[in-house]
Amino acid sequence: MSSSSSSSSSRLGWPYDVFLSFRGEDTRKNFTDHLYTALLQAGIHTFRDDNELRKGEEISSHLLKAIQESKISIVVFSKGYASSTWCLDELSEILDCRQTAGQIVLPVFYDIDPSDIRKQKRSFAEAFDRHEELFKEEMEKVQKWRTALLEAGILCGFDLHSIANGHESKLIQMIVEEVLSKLNPRYMKVATYPVGIDSQVKDIISMLCVGTNEVRIVGIYGMPGIGKTTIAKAVFNQICHKFEGSSCLLNISERLDQHTGLLKLKKQLLRDILKGYIWHCNDDDEGINLIKSRFCRKRVLVILDDVDQLKHLRALAGERDWFGPGSRIVITTRDERLLTRLEVEKKYHAKGLNNEESLQLFSWHAFKRPHPMKEYVELSKVVVDYVDGVPLALEVLGSKLFKRSITHWRSFIEKLQKHLPHQIQRQLITSLDDLDGEVKGMFLDIACFFNGMDKDYVGKILDGRGFYPEMGFDILGERSLLTVNSENELQMNNLLRDMGREIIHQMAPNHPGKRSRLWHPEDIMDVLDKYCSGTEVVEGIVLDAQASKDVFPSTSFAPMTSLQLLKLTGGRVGGHYEHISKALIWLCWHKFSLKTLPHKFRLDSLVVLDMQHSNIRELWKETECLNNLKVIDLSNSRFYAKTPNFSGLPSLERLILENCTSLADIHQSVGELKKLVFLNLKGCYELKKLPESISELKSLETMNLERCYRLEKLPEQLGNMQVLTDLLLDGTYVQQLPSSTGILKKLKKLLVRRVRLPIRTAPPLPPSLEELVIKEERQPFLPPSFSGLSSLTTLDISNRYLSNNDISINLGSLSSLQDLNLAGNDFSELPAGIGHLAKLEKLDLSRCPNLLFISETPSSFKSFGGT
16 A cells, blocks of 8 residues: 555655654654654655754755655654754745645644744744854844744644643554545545546445444445446545555455465455565464454454455454454445345445436547547437446447447447447356356346336246246345336346347357347347247247248247247247147237137146237137136237136236227136236226126235226125225226225225216225225215225325315324325315324315315425415
8 A cells, every 4th residue: 555655646746745844853763753654654655854963054955855845744843843953944945835836734743832833932932042143144044934933833733732632642643644634645546537436435435434433344236347346445545544454455256266365365454454564374264363363453444345255254354353443344245145144234235327427437438538529429328328327338338439430339339239348248247157047047038038027927937937036036136137116127237138148149159049048030030930940949039020021830939849938029920839839938929910829829838928919809719727827918909809718727816908998798707716816907998797706806906997988886795805905996887886895904095086977875995995086076975984094195086076065074084194185176165174184295276266265284284286
């Protein structure tokens, strides 16, 4: 670290960090010697005049040069300081440099009162009496010395007694810390263009709580290339001077590939913390003992960068009691789980750069300026959007495109998504090194096929593949290889996605049929159409064939006996469907052209059948026994007229028939779906009634009947659905809720809005209800009482044209209510009890023309939705 700080000063034009000015007879062998040693140990390049006996009265040119080449001067004022004309000449030169070159001057008042210097009293007065006698002919020089002392005496400095209570070691520590903070040395090279890291560094320093006495460990995790090391080095640079010792061990996982790597790391840790002393340890255990014994009373800062195994952490920073009070350990890793197992105090997820920061960093590398050249702006944005905020990729791609033509840029961008540059691929692929085969297989499936899709939907497919999706999702999330957004969609960074795809491509670069997953249309067309070259290695195919007029021969699929994942959009297959693999788990065929699934289409292993926007009239003629099928989705299949016999589908969990506008009949066997949790019949215009057997779906959680415009009645035994949470009746002809509605103990959401006919009576509603929407209903429909609805958070009775007679019910019992929408009603005053709604935050009173005044609002109230 010493060499680093020395070179930092040289780069800034200061050959020395510090010049020490002192009276040798007073402090050379005690205080100043200790201060000089401490400065050197802190890596501060310090000049001290070692001449014990000076010849002549004039300050030497050597000393003058050293003063002028120092960034900071420390002046140790002792009782005999003013008696030395050399010291006074040094001080005059130091203050001149302060005026002309911005040199920093730090006075130290060693065993004297600062006022003695300003007012030149006691020993300083005696010294100047002698100087005036000796330099009668050179009084200008004496006056210059007096002025210098006066100026130095009013500078902010360090007083041994007032700030250190006479403790020299404490004073020295304070001086060293101040010097380090003034120098602000970049011990570690952070980045050529450190864009977008300041806020993250600030967050981590806040987590570290530097200054408190506990030993604190903070972890930084994130995907490769996201900037974890850069952030850690910047943190180190900002706070290392606050510790008695510091060490930054970089690239640990890479260095541990060597047989003696761990022992070398321990030696470096000892050497860094103990200021250059050489510690001999012959094995790992001896190294641990030395770390524990030498660090346990020292306040230290240790950065452990890129750690991927807990045993390596244990070997370098095993227990908190290895380190002295106030110590801080910062760990960077790709694996969040490792930090959890270590029980760190705080974990920080390193973030990618935003668009503005990304464009700036990319531009610095591509153009050596903060913004792109005008003609390259749009192309630069394409690269930035693709990279998705990953600094490593922005730097690599920017450097590759530096001083390249627009033609080259366009060609490079076209190639980019097919083949990542080697530097990026090599860095990213390390994140897969420790994954077991199943989790790696999940990663590759998502990268090739499922990015952006619903987590639960994909989970069922992966479970059918023999993976353990919940565990796999957790592991991929901990490694920052995958996130799940607020819509429950799987999100994988573009670079990680393409890294996974490149892994598959490298399985057989010149033979697509020998790769496990196919997604490029050209490759798939070669395999299916031109050469029939698929093999048993192929596990998944995704192809948008809408633009193709070709009919793929079914025999093209025959060699692909391991095919489990098949997604087609449009396209036609000629011949016998029995040639398509019977191992299919996911059949997703949007815009399927046939009216029914061919009888010889073997689907025994199928888990998900997804045939949205298809021409299907009915799924199959006879009852099919598909024991593994969990999802059927025929949304937007406008010719689909009737459901099959469900008795052969014992595992079905989700039945989605949204916008099947010809569907008029639900088979009575729907009641046999004992595992069904989600039923979506939204937009089934022709559906007039539901079979009574539907009330036997005791596992059903969501029933969506919105826009079933002809549906007039719900099953009387609706209350049997004891786990039903969401009942959505928006836009139906339902005129009366079944009396059993009140016993739906888990019902949380009830939508009765824009119904075609008014609901005339309502049963008591269950206390579990959290959201009740009854809007755009022209005749009064309200539950007989709101009492007992203590869980209700949202109540929408807007656009009902309700008068005061209609809303005479007291709302004060709705203790959890947060959002109340009364817009579009005719009352002249608010319903009673609103002032008692302690959690109410939003009240919408828009389009209430007769409302005269607002009598009361609760203290929690935040905003009106209208007036």
